[in-house]
């Protein structure tokens with residue numbers, strides 16, 4: 001069964017949303033870096049890589065189902081935030097929005113009786129539970145320790161240990 005035009009458009013929109021997530025997190029990573037929080041920045045940069053992976057998974061699925069990928073402009077993200085807590089609150093809020101988008105896609109797949117797309121999207125449903133939880137966990141920790149002092153130094157170290165999904169040859 002080939003993708004319906006409506007489903008194809010909705011999946012294309014989701015590719016754009018995931019690319020935007022990647023942009024947003026890259027922008028947050030840059031701001032964290034300028035706040036001398038290299039570990040937080042590393043965590044966020046890795047998150048941006050994950051979003052690119054989410055987009056590429058959709059991209060491959062659309063093509064596999066005989067659809068076409070039409071890339072749209074990616075909105076420019078915010079560039080500066082007040083403090084790390086504001087950044088992670090923003091990331092958490094953004095993930096809540098992405099969960100709503102994924103749920104809408106599932107609703108459409110069910111409405112269209114497109115079982116293959118519904119099955120494919122379940123990976124994202126599960127992933128969103130993790131995405132929300134990991135952003136919220138950092139928000140809660142930042143609320144406990146505040147935006148400066150020893151606590152943030154320790155947490156920055158912990159977040160610096162997150163291993164990137166991929167590295168570039170120039171990194172070696």
Ligand code: OFO
Nearest residue numbers: 021051054098131
């Ligand atoms: Fe793609 O999960 Fe975050 O946005």
